[in-house]
Amino acid sequence: MDITSDLKKAKRGAIAKAISIFENDEKESRKLIKKIFKSSGKSVIIGITGPAGAGKSSLIDKTVIKLKKLGMKPAVLAIDPTSHISGGAILGDRVRMTEATDSGTYIRSIASRGATGAISRSIRNSIRVLEYAGFDPIIIESVGAGQTEIEISNIADITVVVFNPHTGDSIQTIKAGITEIGDIYLVHKSDLEGASQLFQSAQDFIGTVEKNPPILKVSSKTEEGISEFLAELKKLITKRRKEKKLSEKQKLSKELDDIILNNINRKVATMLHSSKSYSDYLKKVQDRKMDPFEAADKISNGIVK
Structure with a gap:
């Protein structure tokens, strides 16, 4: 159901629902942002x-x-x-x-x-x-x-x-x-x-x-x-x-950076813990055979070429 027409009329139920979507439902919030972003x-x-x-x-x-x-x-x-x-x-x-x-x-x-x-x-x-x-x-x-x-x-x-x-x-x-x-x-x-x-x-x-x-x-x-x-x-x-026009450009630049870094963080976290070299280096650190900084450098270099 499209709630944008009710949003335009500032209907309270639609506003509450839209904000809840952004708080709790990533898939639906993607669809909604596409509809309302241009006029923000x-x-x-x-x-x-x-x-x-x-x-x-x-x-x-x-x-x-x-x-x-x-x-x-x-x-x-x-x-x-x-x-x-x-x-x-x-x-x-x-x-x-x-x-x-x-x-x-x-x-x-x-x-x-x-x-x-x-x-x-x-x-x-x-x-x-x-x-x-x-x-x-x-x-x-x-x-x-x-x-x-x-x-x-x-x-x-x-x-x-x-x-x-x-x-x-x-x-x-x-x-x-x-x-x-x-x-x-x-x-x-x-x-x-x-x-x-x-x-x-x-x-x-x-x-x-x-x-x-x-x-x-x-x-x-x-x-x-x-x-x-x-x-x-x-x-x-x-x-x-x-x-407003200038400050909005600066804010959007900051927001885009935040979203990109957040996406990269999530991807890297997933890659890290499924990677064999991570568990190998972790074991070396836990056995005190390598310090955590050296291990982190080696793992990072493996991910970000």
Whole structure:
């Protein structure tokens, strides 16, 4: 059954089904990507990242409502830490985005499944589904867990980094490579104690960065700073729209590399373990007759001429 006509009408069932296909069914996802790829790559992607408990969901809730008032049609993809029992995503985010959900915004949680490359693949294709259904901008929410947020910044056109005064080691988090990825930094829950101190630290660490991103204090609860944040976001959305063609070329180059390397890895892994020379060299290493580096060189040379 072809779901693309329902997708074009932004029917929720069709969107959910298409995203599930990309998550779980490689054969069907190949067919679907052929149909929707040509019309993808036009929406602005906003990545919102930060430690668990930074209040990203309630912030996104407010942001989505305001973007809709500006005449935009936002959708949200929330990357959840995988529920290890079921392998599905924990749907806490949807509960916290009540206003956005009530207003008819499409919100979907995606399980991170603990694999970095898999996140990129799953998100890139889910974005394409939402683009085909006419959503723009598309907001991706992720828990700031090192590699994931760097990956998000490779996919997003705009990266918003959220901190809050009660995430314990948030000052250290700021130092850890996160200063390069943000286009806007927010000290959220600015009504809480410690917010001013954190804001000062953020300015000290991030204020020296070359692109000099805005650092704002905001609160979803009191709405302090929300309209300033929206003004900065709106400026960036306009700017990124103009640069979209070029940034899309760079993203596709990165995606193609990822897919090729992934294909090669799978093929090599299959060849390796069915090859007699692999088991011969492995035995030599296990018997301490050869070191693993020398054995790896010999096996690699046998595979890649």
